[in-house]
Amino acid sequence: MEPLGATVIAAPLDLGPVAPRFVRLIRPDLFLLVETDFWPNWLHCLRRSGVATLLVNGRVSAQSHARYQRFALFFRPMFRTFSLLAMQTAADADKMIALGVDTERVFTLGNLKFATAPAATGRRDGSNRPTKVAWGFAPAAPLWICGSTHPGEEAMLLQVYGRLRGDLPDLQLLVAPRRIERRGEIHTTARAHGLNCRTRTGDGVQQGPVLILDTIGELAGCYAMAEVVFIGGSLVAAGGHNPLEPAAAGVPVLFGPHMEDFAEIAAALTACGGGRQVDSVDALTAALRGILADAALRRTMAAAAAACVRANSGVVEHHIEAVARLLAGSTAHR
Incomplete structure (x- = not known):
């Protein structure tokens, strides 16, 4: 058009x-x-x-x-x-x-890619934001969102999730694949890791710690309820995806080594302290463990991420x- x-x-x-x-x-x-x-x-x-x-x-x-x-x-x-x-x-x-x-x-x-970001609020208490309860999550438990994931990536992320639950048994996970038709494949991968998961469009259980977001257009609105976000397409060589939406929502952002399509934005978020780049499953596990265990660090990273978006508005x-x-x-x- x-x-x-x-x-x-x-x-x-x-x-x-x-x-x-x-x-x-x-x-x-x-x-x-x-x-x-x-x-x-x-x-x-x-x-x-x-x-x-x-x-x-x-x-x-x-x-x-x-x-x-x-x-x-x-x-x-x-x-x-x-x-x-x-x-x-x-x-x-x-x-x-x-x-x-x-x-x-x-x-x-x-x-100019900063122009694609929503207005940076840095707040997590807006009444128009989705609540964890509405999405079937426990309200007090931490939530990790993995956005726009690619084939081969979910297995690594689920491995990290399994490791983290040893220290954080109440940790919750939302996986949003880049291609929603891959929901069945991800469901199978989760079961192979000993995890039960639900889908957004499923008719079964609508509560539980692991959710596959198999709809289009809802991911951006979910970021504000997360404690930390991982940007998909970056642990595998897919060029990464735009990290500005979670940054504008005031959420710490993590991404892998393959952020070629958004290299400048990733560098800006890393430089300001609002984001971190990790190069392996082990490094991602360590970064998440540190962020989830330290509320002050989460607040600092969240504020820096939102400020980075505002500075380029x-x-x-x-x-x-x-x-x-x-x-x-x-x-x-x-």
Whole structure:
């Protein structure tokens, strides 16, 4: 479905006369490029045509930076075609400047992925939040939520849960698989670990310490009732998932080593103390044991996670200001 007032068309091949013809036909006032999908011929053509260009959500990994430096004769002129480069972090901006881009064209405007987070509350007492009792959990017992888990991951998480129950026999667990049709597979895995579990859509027992969330759209609303959250797709090589929803709810966040798709957000949460990255089942067990045993630590991590989201809440407005500035300049020169 196309947004109101928008026309979606395929981008041209970045070859020979194709891009110049495309630019002549479209006659754009502004060109926005997201992150790192660079098209050199297209960018040079836009520059020659006097079209303002803006890189949004720009990032430069260590690997990319080494490649840009190695082939600087190719990349430096391409980066210089941009009217403005809006980078996610100051470190990203410094890397662009080191590559020879003029400092007045490089800005640190933050990560637009923070705009996907709900408003950070950092509170756990809102009347509109689901209660543990309503979800069939014991109200006073701690709850660990594992969100958007992937194949091969649940077995590790259930192993950790079994270990933790030796010290915390009342610990409760909510597992929300990325694909809800995997509920039966996870149920079988739980039984293999000696655990009885229930499903959200099941007609049987609706109370108990282990729940498989096999519905769509309810996970985000559950995070606020957890003592700690683990982000799925990160103990296995699946790129991870967005940790901002539990962070905005004011809950400590844990994730594995594979957060490639959300590396900057994971790094921000780790740096502020609202999240922790673990690299193994043993490390996850130790981190959970420490967090669940220390209420003061949980409060500190929860507050830091929510503050991290709040600190980046103006990222969209900053980008809109940059767009408005470029459009004003583009209109003035036409």
